[in-house]
Amino acid sequence: MTCIKYVLFDVDGTLMDAVENQRRVWHAWAAQYGLDGAEVYATALRTRPVETFAAVVPDADPDECLALLHALEDEDVRTGSYAAFEGAAELLAGLPADRWALVTSNYEHRVRGRFERTGLPMPELVIDAASVAEGKPSPVPYLTAAEKLGADPAECLVIEDAPSGVRSGLDAGMTVWTVNTPAPHPDAHRHFPTLAEAAPHIAAALG
Template identity: 65%
Template sequence: METFAAVAPDRDPYTSLAVLHELEDEDVRSGVYTAFDGASELLHGLPPGSWALVTSNYAHRVRGRFLRTRLPIPEVIVDAAAVEQGKPSPAPYLLAAERFGVTPEHCLVVEDAPSGVQAGLRAGMTVWNVNTPVAVDEAHRHFESLRDAVSDVLAFVSGG
C-alpha cells in the first residue's frame, strides 16, 4: 500500500493492488519463465524436506512458476498470507524455521534482496547474498550468481 501511495498517489491503493494481483495471476498462467542458473541443480541436490521458500508473493503463484520452470516445489512456503509483517521483519524466516522444528542458528538464508538479507539477519540465521553484483551490507557471504553458490550451499546443508 505504501508503494502504491508513493508512486500513484492519485489512485486508490486497494484498486491498484487488485489490478496487480490480476496481472500477476495472468502472468503465472501465460508468462515465460527461466529459472536462475544453478537453481535446478541446487534444488534437486537438497534433501527433500530440508528447504523452504520465504516470499512476499503468494504460494499459488510460487507453485505455478515452479511448475513452469520444472523446479521442485518446496514443501514449506511462507508467503505474504502467512505473516502479518513481511521482510525485513524476521517473522517470515522464523515461521519457516518453526515449521521445520529447527532453531534459527541452524538455518541458511539465501537471498537476493536487501530486505530479505535484513530479515534473515534479524532472525539470527546465517545469510548468504546471491545474484547481486555488490554484496548487501552485513550478509555473511556474497555470491554474484546463484550458480556460484550451489556447491557451498549443498556443503552447508550436508554439514560440510
C-alpha cells in the same frame, strides 16, 4: 559454530529471474491509471505495493489498486516468459525436501505456477505473503519458517539477493548468504556473484 541443518530460499531474484516480469506488470498497471511506467516501477522497487499506490495514485482505492496488480501478476504466471537461474533445478533437486523451504513476499499459488512452468521442485514448506502479518525486512517470515520446520534459527542458512531479505534473515538470527548481485551486502556472511557459484557451497553446508 552451530551446524546448518536447513536452507531457506528467497524466490524472485534468488532462484528465479523475475525482474523483467515485475517491470512489465508494473508498466501495465501504471498504464491503467495513465501513469508513466518507468516512474511507477522505480517507486515500486523501493516500497511495498500499498506504499507505491499511496505515492503514485493517492486518491485511488488501495484495494482496487491491489486487485488490479494481483490480476496482472496472475496473468503473468500463466503467460509470462521467465526462467530459473542456472543451477537452481539441480541444487533444489539434490536437497532433502524436508530440509529446505521457500520464504517469499509473493503468493504461494504464483510460486507454484512458476515452478511448474520452469521445472523447479517444490519443498514441503512455503512461507508466502499470506502466511505472515509482517513481511521482509521484518524477521517474522524467516522466524515463521524456522518455527514450522522445528528448527533453531541458528541452524538455518538464508539465501537472498535483496537488502530487505538480508536484513530479515540477519534479524532472525540466521546465517545469510547473498547471490546474483555484483556486490555483497555489507552485513551478509558470504557472497556469490551467481547462484550457480553458490550451489555447491549450499549443498555442502547442508550436507
